[in-house]
Amino acid sequence: MLDDLQLIKFAKAGKLEAFEALIIKYKNKVYSIAFSFTANHSESDDIAQNVFFKVYLNLNSFEEKSAFSTWLYRITVNECYNGLKKRKNNILSLDFEINDGETSSVKSMIEDKNGNIEDSMLSQEIQLQVRKAVLKLPDKYRMIITLRDIEELSYEEIAQVMKISNDKVKVWLFRARSKLKNILNI
Amino acid sequence: MNCKKFKINMNANLDNSLCQHEKELLEKHLNHCAICAKEYAALKNTKMLLSALNKEQPKADFEKKIIDKIKSKSFSQNPLESFIAAARTSLIASVLIFGVIATFNFFMLSTYECSADNVEAINNYVLNENDFAKHNKISYAKIIEALLK
Ligand SMILES: [Zn+2]
Numbered sequence: 001m002l003d004d005l006q007l008i009k010f011a012k013a014g015k016l017e018a019f020e021a022l023i024i025k026y027k028n029k030v031y032s033i034a035f036s037f038t039a040n041h042s043e044s045d046d047i048a049q050n051v052f053f054k055v056y057l058n059l060n061s062f063e064e065k066s067a068f069s070t071w072l073y074r075i076t077v078n079e080c081y082n083g084l085k086k087r088k089n090n091i092l093s094l095d096f097e098i099n100d101g102e103t104s105s106v107k108s109m110i111e112d113k114n115g116n117i118e119d120s121m122l123s124q125e126i127q128l129q130v131r132k133a134v135l136k137l138p139d140k141y142r143m144i145i146t147l148r149d150i151e152e153l154s155y156e157e158i159a160q161v162m163k164i165s166n167d168k169v170k171v172w173l174f175r176a177r178s179k180l181k182n183i184l185n186i
Numbered sequence: 187m188n189c190k191k192f193k194i195n196m197n198a199n200l201d202n203s204l205c206q207h208e209k210e211l212l213e214k215h216l217n218h219c220a221i222c223a224k225e226y227a228a229l230k231n232t233k234m235l236l237s238a239l240n241k242e243q244p245k246a247d248f249e250k251k252i253i254d255k256i257k258s259k260s261f262s263q264n265p266l267e268s269f270i271a272a273a274r275t276s277l278i279a280s281v282l283i284f285g286v287i288a289t290f291n292f293f294m295l296s297t298y299e300c301s302a303d304n305v306e307a308i309n310n311y312v313l314n315e316n317d318f319a320k321h322n323k324i325s326y327a328k329i330i331e332a333l334l335k
Contacts, residue, residue, distance in 0.1 A: 016253055023249040028241065035242040041288045048244055061217045106235070115227055122238045130235045133242065148201070149236035174197040181225075 003064075004068040012059050023146065026069065030076050036146035037080045039131045047079045054079070063145050066160060073153070073161045077143060084139065105129055106184050133183040141176035146174055188213075189222055196226045200233050 002010075002021070010018030014120050034044035054075055055062075062071055065089055106129045112115055122130070140162075147153045147161060148169075155169045164172070195212050198204050202213065216223045 015255065020249050023252060027248050029242050031248075032241050033242040036239075043210050044242070045244060045248075048248070049252060049255075052249075053255060056252075056256055068299075108191050110214075110231055115231065117231055117238075120234070120237065122240075126235070127239055130239060134236075136267070139334060145236060149233050150239055154235070155201065168251055170194065170198060174194055174202070177197060177200075177229050177232050178193075180236075181228045184232065184308070186231055 003146050007067060008064075009061065010057070019056055022068075026072055027052070029069075029070065029133075030116055033073065033146055033151055034080055034083075036150045037142060038083065039135050043083060045121060046082050047076070047083050049113060051076050051079050068155055070160050073147070073157070077147075077161055080143065081139065094141065103147075103183070106133075107186050110186055130184070137176060137179055141172060141179060144169065144172045145176045145180065149177075189219060192216075192222055194218075195226070196222070196229055200230060 002018070004022065004025075007018045007022050011022065027048065031044055031048045035041070036049075038044055038047070051072070055072060055149065058075075062068065105125055109123075109126055111118065116131040134145060137145065143162065144158065147158050148155075155166055158164075158169050159166050162169075191213050192212060196205060199209060199212055204222055216226055
């Protein structure tokens with residue numbers, strides 16, 4: 001099995017199969033980041049497609065100073081933000097509508113489990129409520145929560161991907177989670 | 187230590203990024219401060235909810251769409267190769283343009299030059315014609331006149 005750098009070397013030499021292997025390896029992660037940020041399948045598809053196309057066009061500018069994944073996620077974050085700019089009137093076009101004050105189901109679910117939801121499978125309705133709540137966060141908080149709590153990137157990786165300091169990662173995470181907790185009313 | 191300081195550490199603890207000492211201090215505080223304990227439980231549940239979300243995946247033809255797009259663009263990915271390809275095209279174009287202009291000039295200017303630069307050749311021709319005139323009893327002046335028409 002070839003590692004990322006070997007695949008990139010072959011892709012740079014024009015071997016499309018090598019680039020396809022990179023897409024297959026990372027497509028789920030890239031798509032998932034885009035979906036956590038937009039909560040919309042067609043937008044996530046656009047973003048993820050653009051990400052890999054840009055990666056291909058810019059393969060020669062990847063200097064191997066960081067991991068390929070870090071470089072890839074950085075392009076993904078930029079593409080998520082670019083998608084926001086393109087969106088008319090800056091309104092999120094969701095796969096579902098946001099209704100205010102509909103988070104009671106989350107609270108009662110947690111109460112049903114005596115406050116311990118570890119290892120719980122979330123119902124479709126709860127998933128929807130959480131996604132809606134995440135969409136209400138400001139962009140940077142929505143992104144940091146996506147990268148840390150949904151995609152489980154490390155502090156260091158988030159700092160590189162979002163181009164912020166490690167201390168800022170901690171502060172933004174603290175604010176993002178506090179806000180989300182309040183939106184979810186738990 | 188006040189509650190505010192513990193709030194930052196609550197989050198850090200959710201990410202397992204506290205040292206043992208800080209972790210013990212936090213646990214001690216949470217055992218004695220109901221407000222912080224409640225907040226910590228809520229933050230922990232928030233994080234749990236997020237990590238329990240379904241991971242959404244792209245459609246099955248995802249990579250095919252990208253590879254097709256790359257193939258359809260059919261660009262040369264090496265900048266040097268692109269430059270050479272561009273230079274080759276320009277060279278062929280300039281040779282063609284040169285050819286057209288040269289051909290055009292050759293035909294247009296050749297009629298011109300007969301009356302200007304190639305005077306000597308005309309003189310030879312005329313002198314020969316002079317002999318021709320003598321034989322055929324046509325005046326030299328008439329031949330010159332006909333040539334200059
Ligand atoms: Zn406290």
